[in-house]
Amino acid sequence: MIAPPGPACPPLPTSADECVTEGGRPRPPYARTLAAALADGSPLGGMREQAGAWFAARGITFGVPAAGDAAPIIPFDPIPRVLAAAEWRTLERALGQRVMALDAFIADCYGAQRALREGIVPARLVYSSTGYLRDLVGVRPPRSTHCHVAGIDVVRVDGAFMVLEDNVRVPSGIAYALVAREAMLELAHDWISAAGVRSIDGYATRLRRSLQRIAPRPWQASIAVLTPGPYNAAYFEHRMLADAIGGMLVTGNELVVHEDEVYCRHQGTLERVDVVYSRVNAEWLDPLLFRPESLLGPPGLIEAWRRGNVAIANSPGSGVADDKAIYPYVPAMVRYYLGEEPLIDNVPTYDISDDRQRRHVVTNLDRMVIKPVDASGGYGIGFGRLMDAAERAATAAQLDAHPRAWLAQEEVRLSRALCLAPDGGLEARAVDLRPFVLLDERPWVVPGGLTRVARDTETLVVNSSQGGGSKDTWVLSR
Amino acid sequence: MGPQPLTFAVSHHTLLRYSEAVAPSYNEVRMRPRDRGGQRTLAFALITSPPSVPRSRVDFFGNTVHRIDIGDLHETLGMAVETVVESTPPRRRPALRPWRRPDLERDARLEFALASPRVPLWSVTAGILRDWVGEDRSFDALVELATRIPNQFRYSTGATTVDSTIDDLLSGGAGVCQDFSHLFLALARHAGWPARYVSGYLGPTGELESTAGASHAWVEVCGAEGAWAGLDPTHGGHVGPHHLRLAVGRDYGDVAPHRGVYYGTAKAAAPEVTVRVTRMSERAARTAERGTALHWQQQQQQQG
Numbered sequence: 001m002i003a004p005p006g007p008a009c010p011p012l013p014t015s016a017d018e019c020v021t022e023g024g025r026p027r028p029p030y031a032r033t034l035a036a037a038l039a040d041g042s043p044l045g046g047m048r049e050q051a052g053a054w055f056a057a058r059g060i061t062f063g064v065p066a067a068g069d070a071a072p073i074i075p076f077d078p079i080p081r082v083l084a085a086a087e088w089r090t091l092e093r094a095l096g097q098r099v100m101a102l103d104a105f106i107a108d109c110y111g112a113q114r115a116l117r118e119g120i121v122p123a124r125l126v127y128s129s130t131g132y133l134r135d136l137v138g139v140r141p142p143r144s145t146h147c148h149v150a151g152i153d154v155v156r157v158d159g160a161f162m163v164l165e166d167n168v169r170v171p172s173g174i175a176y177a178l179v180a181r182e183a184m185l186e187l188a189h190d191w192i193s194a195a196g197v198r199s200i201d202g203y204a205t206r207l208r209r210s211l212q213r214i215a216p217r218p219w220q221a222s223i224a225v226l227t228p229g230p231y232n233a234a235y236f237e238h239r240m241l242a243d244a245i246g247g248m249l250v251t252g253n254e255l256v257v258h259e260d261e262v263y264c265r266h267q268g269t270l271e272r273v274d275v276v277y278s279r280v281n282a283e284w285l286d287p288l289l290f291r292p293e294s295l296l297g298p299p300g301l302i303e304a305w306r307r308g309n310v311a312i313a314n315s316p317g318s319g320v321a322d323d324k325a326i327y328p329y330v331p332a333m334v335r336y337y338l339g340e341e342p343l344i345d346n347v348p349t350y351d352i353s354d355d356r357q358r359r360h361v362v363t364n365l366d367r368m369v370i371k372p373v374d375a376s377g378g379y380g381i382g383f384g385r386l387m388d389a390a391e392r393a394a395t396a397a398q399l400d401a402h403p404r405a406w407l408a409q410e411e412v413r414l415s416r417a418l419c420l421a422p423d424g425g426l427e428a429r430a431v432d433l434r435p436f437v438l439l440d441e442r443p444w445v446v447p448g449g450l451t452r453v454a455r456d457t458e459t460l461v462v463n464s465s466q467g468g469g470s471k472d473t474w475v476l477s478r
Numbered sequence: 479m480g481p482q483p484l485t486f487a488v489s490h491h492t493l494l495r496y497s498e499a500v501a502p503s504y505n506e507v508r509m510r511p512r513d514r515g516g517q518r519t520l521a522f523a524l525i526t527s528p529p530s531v532p533r534s535r536v537d538f539f540g541n542t543v544h545r546i547d548i549g550d551l552h553e554t555l556g557m558a559v560e561t562v563v564e565s566t567p568p569r570r571r572p573a574l575r576p577w578r579r580p581d582l583e584r585d586a587r588l589e590f591a592l593a594s595p596r597v598p599l600w601s602v603t604a605g606i607l608r609d610w611v612g613e614d615r616s617f618d619a620l621v622e623l624a625t626r627i628p629n630q631f632r633y634s635t636g637a638t639t640v641d642s643t644i645d646d647l648l649s650g651g652a653g654v655c656q657d658f659s660h661l662f663l664a665l666a667r668h669a670g671w672p673a674r675y676v677s678g679y680l681g682p683t684g685e686l687e688s689t690a691g692a693s694h695a696w697v698e699v700c701g702a703e704g705a706w707a708g709l710d711p712t713h714g715g716h717v718g719p720h721h722l723r724l725a726v727g728r729d730y731g732d733v734a735p736h737r738g739v740y741y742g743t744a745k746a747a748a749p750e751v752t753v754r755v756t757r758m759s760e761r762a763a764r765t766a767e768r769g770t771a772l773h774w775q776q777q778q779q780q781q782g
Binding site for chain 2: 113117118134135287288289292300306
């Protein structure tokens with residue numbers, strides 16, 4: 001029996017606009033759950049510690065341990081992020097559309113380059129992108145799909161979702177979403193069944209199916225999950241996904257290419273590999289073609305792929321659509337390739353290599369967030385508002401000197417969600433959402449995703465590498 | 479009667495030594511001449527030791543790449559390329575039209591007007607361009623640059639290495655054809671011209687029967703009409719029938735003649751490369767061409 005929020009319920013901070021109305025009441029999708037979580041005798045207070053112990057016992061980590069320590073776990077907040085059925089349907093369609101356009105763009109970059117000739121996306125940005133692997137132009141991957149898995153970062157600004165970043169190289173985080181759900185099912189099963197939350201269990205099955213579909217021999221597809229290794233921050237995820245899809249977890253030195261076919265060394269024998277689900281950036285996949293110093297992929301892998309003897313997901317070269325300097329043009333891609341109006345907007349973003357836009361950014365620096373184009377994990381981000389005069393001058397000089405290396409976005413006010421404060425009370429912290437999209441014949445969006453939470457009430461960056469935490473993300477079935 | 483073709487025989491031998499046996503090794507070589515205009519390859523053979531069956535593909539820039547995999551343990555890998563190339567002098571010197579930037583921005587050749595890994599476009603090279611030719615962006619200005627480079631910098635083998643940068647050339651004041659070509663590419667790209675790196679050989683000129691030594695490198699620039707013209711910033715001026723093209727790319731990194739990866743802890747010594755280019759008589763050239771044709775014919779007869 002769930003008690004309605006009564007006088008015993010502490011006042012809700014209205015700054016937590018993701019969960020709370022301006023009048024201080026829980027928003028409708030949250031009503032039942034908050035009532036239960038905040039009722040007398042609720043287990044909420046102890047849940048963070050329980051969840052931490054639960055994660056630690058299962059070796060669920062993000063990042064590499066400091067000497068002598070256990071690997072860190074992502075701080076977990078037990079108050080779920082809840083999305084209503086209707087708002088999810090809108091978001092789902094918008095993300096599917098976006099990933100279809102990104103996939104078409106990747107295919108175009110490695111095909112006829114129509115959009116570049118017609119000036120839809122500036123050719124100079126593609127040709128100077130580290131994600132554009134020109135030696136792969138002309139290769140058509142199996143089923144002509146490039147972007148099998150995408151993680152699109154969205155934020156809610158003034159009530160509406162906007163895309164902050166498209167991750168199509170090696171998006172990580174789905175495993176954390178899956179275990180967050182497992183933990184919640186363990187700790188608060190009643191809340192989940194009372195709210196009517198859609199299951200996210202289908203992810204692994206769907207992923208396996210879409211990988212099988214691109215195998216050169218679909219009747220006996222053997223799948224290898226290629227990980228950079230145990231020192232990679234997302235190694236736990238690689239291990240978990242390999243398990244879940246029935247694949248082998250391999251590092252680059254366990255794969256070997258012989259006569260353009262790929263094998264895995266396994267207990268003294270060689271086992272043929274049909275599909276590589278790669279969690280290694282493409283520039284590191286094949287030392288013969290790309291970075292010669294790489295030990296993360298076997299020499300000859302790309303030629304084996306080019307000849308159709310092995311499938312690789314995402315297609316090598318997909319990173320061109322992940323370049324933050326190209327992101328401003330994604331809405332134009334939607335219009336161009338799909339002939340549709342984009343269903344979700346970008347955060348206003350400026351192309352620094354365009355002289356006019358750069359001048360605008362420098363004059364309005366206090367409203368801008370400056371990001372390096374080819375970094376991830378929230379590293380190197382600068383908020384103009386927080387810079388002193390010297391830092392502003394240095395930033396302006398940097399943008400002038402290396403315009404292609406930077407991107408500027410208007411600082412937006414991320415929505416805030418209720419979180420359990422260190423003192424056991426409630427506080428509002430900035431959140432984003434990374435839903436995962438699988439592109440098979442049509443896009444499929446896992447109902448949920450990874451909600452990332454800033455590490456405290458002041459911080460605006462939510463990346464796990466920056467100490468951010470996570471929440472279970474619920475999509476209601478009705 | 480047009481100009482008479484010249485014919486050259488090229489021997490290009492590469493020996494890789496490892497400090498201990500390695501296996502397997504995977505190699506990609508760009509050693510097949512790339513024909514264009516007056517250049518025609520009459521015969522080509524690539525033999526490796528240990529033996530292998532090289533497979534070929536064409537890379538993004540249109541160069542032929544041979545892939546050589548050696549599965550058995552080996553301490554050395556020898557690659558011998560023998561080619562016969564015919565080269566006809568152009569009828570007239572090219573004169574190219576500069577691009578309108580908006581046209582170039584939508585053209586695939588824009589790629590060659592942007593910075594590339596070994597040709598960064600920084601203010602120091604932009605300054606050199608201004609000092610040398612002012613605001614002139616014509617093709618004549620490019621010829622002037624190609625002429626000026628060998629007068630400003632000393633040609634000296636050993637002053638730089640295969641990994642040297644444009645900065646090394648500028649600070650040391652000396653370099654080789656690779657460095658001169660990279661500097662030219664930076665200047666031409668600052669000036670808004672698509673310009674690419676060419677690797678190849680320099681055949682004997684004048685009375686010489688043959689030249690021995692290493693490979694050569696020069697550049698090509700593309701005009702708005704779509705034609706490419708070769709300039710040699712090492713010898714200062716236009717290229718001639720003695721410039722035998724191997725491969726083209728944005729810079730040296732795209733055309734390196736050999737790239738390889740091997741399994742094992744052995745260390746690889748710097749490759750030992752010998753190149754000899756010999757002028758052939760008309761008759762010897764035809765024989766070589768027939769020889770190749772005959773060889774092909776015989777190979778094909780061995781099938782069903």
